[in-house]
Amino acid sequence: MHNLRSLPFSWLLALLLAPGTLLAQQHSEQNHAHYVVPKDSLVRQKLAQWQDIKFGLLMHWGTYSEWGIVESWSLCPEDEGWCERRGPYAANWYDYKKAYENLQTTFNPVKFNPDRWATAAKNAGMKYVVFTTKHHDGFCMFDTKQTDYKVTDAKTPFSKNPRSNIANEVFKSFRDQNFMVGAYFSKPDWHTTTYWDPYFPPKDRNVSYSPKKYPERWQKFKDFTYNQIEELMTNYGKVDILWLDGGWVRPASTIDSTISWQRTIPYDQDIDMARIAQMARRHQPGLLVVDRTVTGEFENYVTPEQSIPETYLPIPWESCLTMGDSWSYIPKENFKPARKLVQTLVDIVAKNGNLLLNIAPGPDGEWHEEAYQRLQEIGAWLQVNGESIYGTKPVAPYRQGQWAFTGNGKAFYQTYLPKDGEPLPATVTLSAGTIPAKAEVRLLGYAKPLKAQKTAAGLVVNLPEAARQTASKQAAWVFKLTSR
The missing domain is CATH 3.20.20.80 (Glycosidases)
Incomplete structure (x- = not known):
């Protein structure tokens, strides 16, 4: 080296x-x-x-x-x-x-x-x-x-x-x-x-x-x-x-x-x-x-x-x-x-x-x-x-601001890289680029699907308090999108 x-x-x-x-x-x-x-x-x-x-x-x-x-x-x-x-x-x-x-x-x-x-x-x-x-x-x-x-x-x-x-x-x-x-x-x-x-x-x-x-x-x-x-x-x-x-x-x-x-x-x-x-x-x-x-x-x-x-x-x-x-x-x-x-x-x-x-x-x-x-x-x-991470490929736009995008053909992942001390808000807007027509959204580490609504800006995801507490312990927050 x-x-x-x-x-x-x-x-x-x-x-x-x-x-x-x-x-x-x-x-x-x-x-x-x-x-x-x-x-x-x-x-x-x-x-x-x-x-x-x-x-x-x-x-x-x-x-x-x-x-x-x-x-x-x-x-x-x-x-x-x-x-x-x-x-x-x-x-x-x-x-x-x-x-x-x-x-x-x-x-x-x-x-x-x-x-x-x-x-x-x-x-x-x-x-x-x-x-x-x-x-x-x-x-x-x-x-x-x-x-x-x-x-x-x-x-x-x-x-x-x-x-x-x-x-x-x-x-x-x-x-x-x-x-x-x-x-x-x-x-x-x-x-x-x-x-x-x-x-x-x-x-x-x-x-x-x-x-x-x-x-x-x-x-x-x-x-x-x-x-x-x-x-x-x-x-x-x-x-x-x-x-x-x-x-x-x-x-x-x-x-x-x-x-x-x-x-x-x-x-x-x-x-x-x-x-x-x-x-x-x-x-x-x-x-x-x-x-x-x-x-x-x-x-x-x-x-x-x-x-x-x-x-x-x-x-x-x-x-x-x-x-x-x-x-x-x-x-x-x-x-x-x-x-x-x-x-x-x-x-x-x-x-x-x-x-x-x-x-x-x-x-x-x-x-x-x-x-x-x-x-x-x-x-x-x-x-x-x-x-x-494993077995995935990058998905356009790859990296955008604090977001990273990957997928494996069955699911898309939008990962947010929070700054130190940054809390997960009550709503998050996911990029429209990798959203399936009928998308189910999950936060990895949280057991239940999340409620989401399509808008012109993307997919607005509602995060209950329990999901936010789960995410607060993570170095990066991964949202998984799959077709229903």
């Missing part, structure tokens, strides 16, 4: 492909006009399944949690806020990198219990998980055979734990709860010498030498990457999503010079995604491949980071957002209120997206207890109102 943090997230209205249909928008300065629909029917099926489940869990976890710092980025010699080094080794990059990588020798998350995470996520209404098997620093949270910089190496205290192959344990626990499983994998690797060659000290996040000038070295890095991904695709059970980060590792032909951060990529860094995807899908038929920000056939859905589109997008997309302020563990986190998180989910679903919500485990292998509390509150709302 963070590869685009320095950029404003601008969402621009796009050209029209046909009346009422958006051709493209931009997120993080990425142009979606060239989205490629997967040719493989199994991939299309899995993509449709993924679009129906709406809500997932992302976890950033590695040795960096021991220092309570940003994941990986303090190793990167760039003048960006998230790359700032702190602590006793900060003055000298070489000393800092050595001390950072030495965290492997103290990493011992003895409270690691992925079953608790999976149960909490399931009760929250989450349906898929994406776990960091390797971030940019190169430390592997799985038992790779390509490097000893991994959680299962003898230098790591946790390697003696029977659950030391962390990624495998996470995937098993969540799969047992019927989750779709995703492997986050960083394409750049700042530990391996075939990416950051010690002879050529790195100047930034990119490969430290010219791949064109040293093709044999680059081929070794490509093989290293291919082999690690093949390990994840063959030794870790069913995998549904390969979620690739580090979008600067890309062919030169895909660099868009109109996009500021892409202009800083100095080299062609082609790792042969066609070969990787073919191999991965041979082992995992129908696998979704998400080569983030590299528009084309290997970006099966797009992933705005810490942002939400201003309006409906007609292509598959997912906002990856943090539950708190940070992607990685910090001792004191500022978690968003459950009301805000629920309303964020509603907003995203009405615009045709999924929400991937990040929670970061600490060095002991546990989440903040407050994270469990937030999940419980989100789950309570979805227990009542989930039918307006």
Whole structure:
């Protein structure tokens, strides 16, 4: 993550492909006009399944949690806020990198219990998980055979734990709860010498030498990457999503010079995604491949980071957002209120997206207890109102003021996103756009149908006191409309 943090997230209205249909928008300065629909029917099926489940869990976890710092980025010699080094080794990059990588020798998350995470996520209404098997620093949270910089190496205290192959344990626990499983994998690797060659000290996040000038070295890095991904695709059970980060590792032909951060990529860094995807899908038929920000056939859905589109997008997309302020563990986190998180989910679903919500485990292998509390509150709302989320499609006008619109072919849902302390009034006027000819109206969570009268402005719904009291406990109010 963070590869685009320095950029404003601008969402621009796009050209029209046909009346009422958006051709493209931009997120993080990425142009979606060239989205490629997967040719493989199994991939299309899995993509449709993924679009129906709406809500997932992302976890950033590695040795960096021991220092309570940003994941990986303090190793990167760039003048960006998230790359700032702190602590006793900060003055000298070489000393800092050595001390950072030495965290492997103290990493011992003895409270690691992925079953608790999976149960909490399931009760929250989450349906898929994406776990960091390797971030940019190169430390592997799985038992790779390509490097000893991994959680299962003898230098790591946790390697003696029977659950030391962390990624495998996470995937098993969540799969047992019927989750779709995703492997986050960083394409750049700042530990391996075939990416950051010690002879050529790195100047930034990119490969430290010219791949064109040293093709044999680059081929070794490509093989290293291919082999690690093949390990994840063959030794870790069913995998549904390969979620690739580090979008600067890309062919030169895909660099868009109109996009500021892409202009800083100095080299062609082609790792042969066609070969990787073919191999991965041979082992995992129908696998979704998400080569983030590299528009084309290997970006099966797009992933705005810490942002939400201003309006409906007609292509598959997912906002990856943090539950708190940070992607990685910090001792004191500022978690968003459950009301805000629920309303964020509603907003995203009405615009045709999924929400991937990040929670970061600490060095002991546990989440903040407050994270469990937030999940419980989100789950309570979805227990009542989930039918307006799962398996639905956005319905025009999608989002209008504080209203969000979804439907599933049998029912339409108009969801109101109240401000803090805003009471539900005695009458509410629903938009005429999604009202069946003879409509029955219900407020989800309230047992009885509501009295309603059609007017020129829409459907005026009367809300008895008992219904209003029911709604007062909810983060968002969902009105369900069906034909009588």
